[in-house]
Amino acid sequence: MQSPKAESGTHDHVFLGADHARNERRTWAVIALTAAMMVGEIVAGIAFGSMALLADGIHMATHAGALTIAALAYLYARRHAHDPVFGFGTGKVGDLAGFASAVILAVFALGIAAESVSRLIDPIAIRFNEAIAVAVLGLGVNLLSAFLLHQGGHDHGHSHGHSHGHGHGHGHSHGHGHTHHHHTHDTRDNNLRSAYFHVLADALTSVLAILGLLAGRAYGWVWMDPIMGIVGSIVIARWSWTLMRDAGAVLLDTLPDEDLHAHIAGRIEEDGDRLADFHLWRVGPGHMAAILSIETDRPEPPAYYKQKLAGLPQLSHLTVEVAPRG
Numbered sequence: 001m002q003s004p005k006a007e008s009g010t011h012d013h014v015f016l017g018a019d020h021a022r023n024e025r026r027t028w029a030v031i032a033l034t035a036a037m038m039v040g041e042i043v044a045g046i047a048f049g050s051m052a053l054l055a056d057g058i059h060m061a062t063h064a065g066a067l068t069i070a071a072l073a074y075l076y077a078r079r080h081a082h083d084p085v086f087g088f089g090t091g092k093v094g095d096l097a098g099f100a101s102a103v104i105l106a107v108f109a110l111g112i113a114a115e116s117v118s119r120l121i122d123p124i125a126i127r128f129n130e131a132i133a134v135a136v137l138g139l140g141v142n143l144l145s146a147f148l149l150h151q152g153g154h155d156h157g158h159s160h161g162h163s164h165g166h167g168h169g170h171g172h173s174h175g176h177g178h179t180h181h182h183h184t185h186d187t188r189d190n191n192l193r194s195a196y197f198h199v200l201a202d203a204l205t206s207v208l209a210i211l212g213l214l215a216g217r218a219y220g221w222v223w224m225d226p227i228m229g230i231v232g233s234i235v236i237a238r239w240s241w242t243l244m245r246d247a248g249a250v251l252l253d254t255l256p257d258e259d260l261h262a263h264i265a266g267r268i269e270e271d272g273d274r275l276a277d278f279h280l281w282r283v284g285p286g287h288m289a290a291i292l293s294i295e296t297d298r299p300e301p302p303a304y305y306k307q308k309l310a311g312l313p314q315l316s317h318l319t320v321e322v323a324p325r326g
Contacts (some may be wrong), residue, residue, distance in 0.1 A: 014081045014315055015091030015284030023149075023192045024074035030145040030199060031071055034064045037141045041134070056134050063198050066104045070195040073097030088317070091284020094191030095250040099192035101242040105201060109236040112205065116229030117297035126225065135209040142203035149196040187286040187314075190247040197243055201236045208232045253281040256288055260312065267308045268294060274325070289317035295325045 017023065041057030077093040080086060212228035215221045255261055261280050268275055277293035294305060302320040309315060 005135060013086070013089035013283075013317065015089040015287035016077060016081060016318075017091070017189045017285030018075065019189070020285075021030045023189060024071065024078065027067060027071040027074060027192070027195050028147055030152045030195065031064060031067045031172040033141055034067060034199075035143055037138065038064055041138075056221055057153070060138070060202075062104070062108060066101050066198050067195050069097050069101055069104075070094075070191050071190050077103060088283045088289060091287055092250060094189055094285070095247045098190035098194040098243055099119070099247040099251060100246060101191075101198065102240045105194070105197060105240040105243070106237060107310055108201065109233045109240060112229050112236070113233035116233065119226040119229070120223060123222050123226075126213065126216060126222065128213050129206060132213045132217070135206045135213065139203055139206035139210065140202075142199050142206060145199040146196065146203055149199060149212065149219070149308060188246070189248065189285045190243065194247075195241055197236075197239045201232075201239065204235060205232045250282050255280060256282040257314075260288070260314070264290065264292075264312065264315075267312075268292060268305060272297070275325070283317060286314060287316040288314045289319075290315060291321075293321045293323070295323055297325050297326055 038057050038060035041060065044057075050262055073093050073096070077090040080093075082092050083090070208228035208231060209225065212225035215224040250256070257280070261278075264280065265275055265278060273294055273296040275292060276293070276295045279291045281289055283289045292305065299322050305320050305322065306318060309318065
């Protein structure tokens with residue numbers, strides 16, 4: 001991280017994730033795959049009179065819709081990244097889309113559970129061979145989609161910023177830091193996670209369906225298919241809650257990193273100065289903003305305090321106010 005340096009003029013608040021463009025391209029690619037599979041299954045279902053194919057095609061349409069929300073969020077955030085209407089940029093657009101997608105995922109889980117319970121109570125005849133073939137085909141598409149959307153186990157959140165110092169009044173200053181290859185949960189792209197969870201949910205339902213259908217065909221256990229559906233709905237509901245919790249926390253500006261919060265406070269207060277007010281929040285994947293109000297017996301220019309925070313990860317936007325104590 002380079003030391004902040006003062007410069008004049010206006011500056012952008014572009015807090016998009018480091019892999020924003022790549023993630024956007026891959027999401028559109030997965031939409032194309034899902035849409036092709038959806039159309040193929042619906043056409044084949046109508047042509048061959050197969051309810052299994054038709055039902056799975058309609059089911060794929062719901063995921064295509066959720067994935068489109070993610071793709072449009074990337075597009076909107078990118079196109080409006082420099083729009084001054086957004087005070088802290090468009091980095092949170094993906095979190096908003098991720099939260100909405102998590103709600104859709106929860107509804108999907110509830111629908112699977114309801115249908116599964118219905119089939120337990122009132123079993124229907126299953127054409128096992130055809131249903132297994134559909135599930136295997138769907139699984140292949142979902143695994144390819146999941147591969148495209150997977151972030152490699154953890155995120156690489158290197159972000160770049162710049163610094164601005166505007167001293168006025170008691171010493172207000174706005175500063176942008178620089179971050180390089182710091183691995184932390186705050187680099188997670190909740191929009192991409194929502195798309196990933198949707199294709200993962202599809203893959204899970206396909207795997208469980210195959211297991212249930214194989215058991216039903218081999219042993220006559222027709223009840224295994226709906227039981228697998230209930231298991232899948234529980235797992236998907238848990239993914240939905242995780243995504244809803246994480247995206248919601250960002251949207252509500254909860255404290256993103258307790259360790260960083262404590263570290264900033266420690267650096268500022270190490271010489272006896274006091275933080276009268278301190279806010280730290282996430283403005284985008286890999287980007288955090290902070291507002292510091294410092295009370296001190298020996299006031300220094302804002303740049304002095306910004307220099308104290310040089311080298312801290314993810315601090316992309318910094319506002320400093322300095323006031324004499326007492």
